[in-house]
Amino acid sequence: MTDWKKCLKEFCKHNAGEVQRLTYELCAIPAPTGNERRRAQYCLSYLRGHGAQAYLDEAGNVVFPYACDGPEKVLVFAAHMDTVFSEDTPLCVREEGEKAFCPGIGDDTANLAVLLVLAAWFAQNAPRTKQGVVFVCNVCEEGLGNLKGTRALMQQWAERTRMFLSLDCTCEAVFHRAVGSKRYRVTAHTEGGHSFSAFGNTSAIEVISHLVENIYSIQVPRHGQSTTTYNVGLIEGGTSVNAIAQTAACVCEFRSDDEVCMAQMEQTFEKLFAQAREKCLSLDVELLGTRPAGKNVPEDEQARLTAVCVDAVTSAFGQPPRLSSASTDCNIPLSMGIPSACFGCLVGGGAHTLEEWIQPDSLGPGLLAAALTLESLL
Ligand SMILES: [Zn+2]
Incomplete structure (x- = not known):
């Protein structure tokens, strides 16, 4: 084991409090999807304050490339800044027993805090790693953000990215496959009548x-x-009980964790839309959103990354996470064939509700889990 790994472990033992302090401060800064600017400013100042050469990219992501000057491939290490909550949602952390409540506290604020504390440690201690790492606080993971932040990031870094690791959700699961989706609103128009x-x-x-x-x-x-x-x-439509409906519409979707199945489902949906179109005056098909699934991801590398995450979570929390599929920032790199995984650094619940909570006690193991993955990968 190289020296820096020992130092980092030692650092983790004593800095769970810093993660908690940062989590509470970040929680108070609203960051609805598409309007993360203030939280981004905070993250940027925090990193620069610790000597990191961080910058804001065009999409609004905070990016800190560490030891990325050479031509070697790098690890991208990300956590999203946005939450599903609107600007006017009261954001104040309330502690009760073993829990701390606040909208957005677990998804993804505490994970973001873990990332910042680790990035700051790298900036201050300048460890000699075998490869570079790009620390990223990204925008637009939630809702209809359509993963804009990661799309923009990957446009710049995909060629150089060996692996992509995202801190999101809780320590219960490691997500190693991307669930892609496609959503439509379909509206039929007919002549109607009495x-x-x-x-x-x-x-x-x-x-x-x-x-x-x-x-x-x-x-x-x-x-x-x-x-x-x-x-x-x-579904919606129609006018009255004694009128033949002139318009009706439905909102539908399909999802898959496999790009081949995604393509087949798209063909099937298109065929059904065409059949429906023949029966009416016109049929409008509006694409509401699309997220890609994984494609051509090298299996051995993906398995290695997944195993590193599972081992880190298991040894930090004393309990193995389950393996699962999800729709996260990993969808973008996975769709480009880049091995990617995602896990959370906390025990918590109620994500996307006003009663969202975490156990502050879990932030110590969480910080360690994230550090252990970096130790194994760098
Ligand atoms: Zn999230």
Whole structure:
């Protein structure tokens, strides 16, 4: 073991308090998706205050490349700054028993704090690592942010990125596969008419109902260990009980952790849309959002990264995490064939609710888990 690894472990033992302090301060700074500017300024000042040559990129990410001057490949180590909560959500940390409550405290503020504390340690101690690491506080992970921050980051760093590690969620799971998704709003238009005198005219409700029925008859594709799903989450339309509906619409999606299945589902959806289109005057298909799944990720490298994360979480928390698929910032690098994984540095719950909480006690093991992954990978 090189000396810096010993030093880092020692540092982790004594700095859980700093992670907690930083978490509470960051919690108070609103950071709705697309408006992370103030939180980014705080992160930038924190890093620069510790001697890091950090900068803001065009997308609004805070980026600190450490030992990345050579041509060698690097590790990207990220945590997102944005939360699902609006600007006017009261943000004040409340401690009760073993828990600390605040919207956004676990997703992803405490993980962001862990990342900042580690990045600051690297800036101050300048360890001699075998490869460089790019520390990133990124924007737009949540909601309809469409992973804008990571997309922009990867545009710049993909060529040089060997692996991508994101701190997100809790220590219960290591996410090693990306769930891709595609979401549509489909609106049918027909001539409609009076329910008695124009009986026989096509109803937009009938067209959409048929479409929904057809979606629910899809046999989802399988490819290796993949999981693929679909859902129609909303339908609306029509005018009155005695009117043949002129418009009706549905909002539907499919998801998969496999890019081959994603492509097959897209074809199937397109075919069903085309069938529906033949039955009405016009059919509008609006794409509401898209997230890619993994594609051509080298399996041995992915397995190695996953094992490093699982070992780190297990040894820091004393309990092995489960392996799972999710939709996170890792979707972007995974779609480019870059091994990626994600785990959280805390025990917590209630993510995306006003009752969100963490156990401050878990931040010590969390800091150690993140440090252990860096030790193994760098
Ligand atoms: Zn998150």
